[in-house]
Amino acid sequence: MWFKQKKIFFVIILFVLVGFGSISEVHAEASEGSIDVLFNDVASVEVFKEKLLSIDSDVEFYEIPEIYLLRINQPSPKIEQEIYKNKNVEMSGKLTEILIEDKRLIDQKIPLRNISMSRSLTLQNTIDDFDLLDNLAWYKYTMIKNQQSFEFSEGQGVRIGLIDSGVDIYHPLISPVLDLSNAKSYIEGDNSIRDTNGHGTMVAGVIAQISPKAVITPYRVIGDATGDSYFTIQAMIQAVQDEQDILNMSLGTYKYSNDENEQITIEAYERAVQYALQNNVMIVSSSGNKGLDLDLKFQEEGIRHLPGSIPGVFSVSALTRENALASYSNIGSNIQFAAPGGDYVIEDGYLDVTKLIYTAYPTDMDNMLGSIGVPQGYMFSTGTSLSAPAVSAAIADYYAYYQKMTGERPTIEGIKNDLSSTALDLGVAGKDTSYGYGLPQVSDAYGLIPTYTFSVAQ
Template sequence: MLGVLAAPLLVLSTPAATPAAADEAPDQCTFPDKPYAGRPWSLQRVLLDEAWKQSTGKGVRVAVIDTGVDVKNRQLAKAVDVRSGRNFMRKNLKDENGNKIERGKENGTSDSVGHGTKVAGIIAARPMKGTGFVGLAPEATVIPIQQNDAEGHGTTETLAAAIRYAAGPARADVINISQDTANAVEPTSELKQAVNEALAKKVVVVASAGNDGLGGNVKDTYPASYEGVLAVAASDRNNERAAFSQSSESVDVAAPGVDMISTVPGGGHCSDNGTSFSAPYVTGVAALLKEKQPTWTPRQINAQIMQTAERATSGHDRLVGWGVVDPVRALAEADEPIEQPVPGNDSAEKAKPPSAVALPLGETAQERASRLGAYVVVGSSVLVAIIAGGAVAIRDARRRAKRKAGT
């Protein structure tokens, strides 16, 4: 860990390895890996065809500031803008033994870690025969920006430079940052300034909340905690906070982050856990909204995602923010922009028992006379029917008795 607050190390938002569900993941992740044939649980919860009727993310440019994006994976080959890619890793890096560290390609299209390739896949992987995995915004364009590695050589200085490049020359509409500062150290103002510059250019900035949530830790992480950044926590299959997901008042929304299937370098798929993979899930939704409503500001897109999230309570909490993102609802209700989410719980409203039907408390004398008259008429008719019916029954009985006597 560096002790320099001006440029603290950045940590990829992936917790220590945890066992994945047996039906969801390969036994061991390798690069390349086997293709995942089924539809991952995180996509089964979404009516993708319904979402894609509204938007597929076409024309939206998404910067993935991470460990690079490997374009040898077939699902990403046509999704990545190779020309706009950039490598911001510091030159002449050496490991503890003095050996030079491989920096990767200058255009950010190599990924020895696999982290950035997984992130990019969740956002914009193209459909492919033989797998049910696909990106949430399958026609969005990914801008690969290599800025970190497995050892955390990325700093807030390189992250700030990457954000400025993404929002400037690379012409990104959305930026995904699946990393945070080590020990939740707040960096100097340079990173915040870069974020603010991106927001001023109407670029949506999505960041992972971090993975230090075990034991009930509550703390802010950066850049997720900056005003205007959409901070994403991780949820599990029950739409509850994943145990590792960082809790904070700055958490805006949650998204699936457990047993997340995605693309890996060289081809195929692998499973992983972390808010690193919750953030791109939300980034994919932001890309869909950006295509549908290209003039909306980052604030309005963020508010739409938060307002339409699936909530267990009526308002915001520090575990999952405004709730777990609902891609279909976010798009279906994206007609008029809002500036901020408001408390309310649609599911709770729907669960209320139906109201009792109102009954009149009195009647006029005329209504009473009319009602009694109707009773008399109906009663008389019933009495006549009863008498007539009885007479017929008596007559029939007498005829049967006569016939028997005659025989």
């Protein structure tokens, strides 16, 4: 089969003739002609729905009742007037775009030339795709401390909701860890969870290596190149109801808190996050790839990155292979942890791809890297989008061991306390805006987990 093709390959160095491309952003506006409306309580929603139907019995609307949100399609002038005058309406407008700040190698417009291989690998006769992945996935061993973590846990049975662009369900690395019973697409007109973007498969590939016995359920909210915050929030709520333990959200949106038109998006995400937290479902989010100090941007311009800036979310910044802050990583006071995201490093005019993240990629999408010996189904990339799943997977490992030792689910606060107190502190002493509490050391956190206690009668 294709994934058993033999390669002679370890360190690839590429010659750079042109500068790096700008960050690729995926945008999507809310449905044309729709209005989103937020209320304070469910009773207000029900009263308003009755009013809508009395004005226009054919009016079409969607509903996320858990956060008191309605989306009204093609509202008539009378309905619009009712929205603006109704006292039960807290705010109205449009939930707008979501972003993927993608930094995969094939989007950087770098010519692939001057391949250099390591002597140690050249001496080998053959190497298959999984061996190649094992050799290049340095970030895996950073997170599991060179297999020490796996002696305790591999994330057995922990459920991770992947809110992203879907996955390649046939990928040999990912297919064994998928649970498709609750998988769902929120792309209008497309019920498939097939990953036509590539991003979700890359993220899932990171999880599958660091927590190989966790269970991933994909919720597709990004199609080829578009997404919508309304459906992203709907996926968050559904994933909680499907009893996912962790939501991985390697995506986000930048919003101005002082812009009345964008406040509804901020409020809707805050409500969705609160709903998850109330149900003891933790959210791990990328911090973003624009190299921004988000605290400073908020002070100066009122900009927030969602959902990463919302209290209670585990926002993750990106590390280089040397455990330094990656050049593109956003920072801010809501950063809780840092994890490998890789970086583009040029030395003597060459790009060393061993500093990047090597992960899964859809097998039915051309990775355009065959000329340098990279098999189809794999990709080099960087970004906080890949740091977040590294933390999600590490938490899954901790979560499974906690359940094994105590018979109970850990609380979000308990997870944070144990991981933060054992994290490798980077930067200034203590929690900081660049690294948060630092790089999780899950194998050390296991020692803080209590064991079963039995009464004398037992």
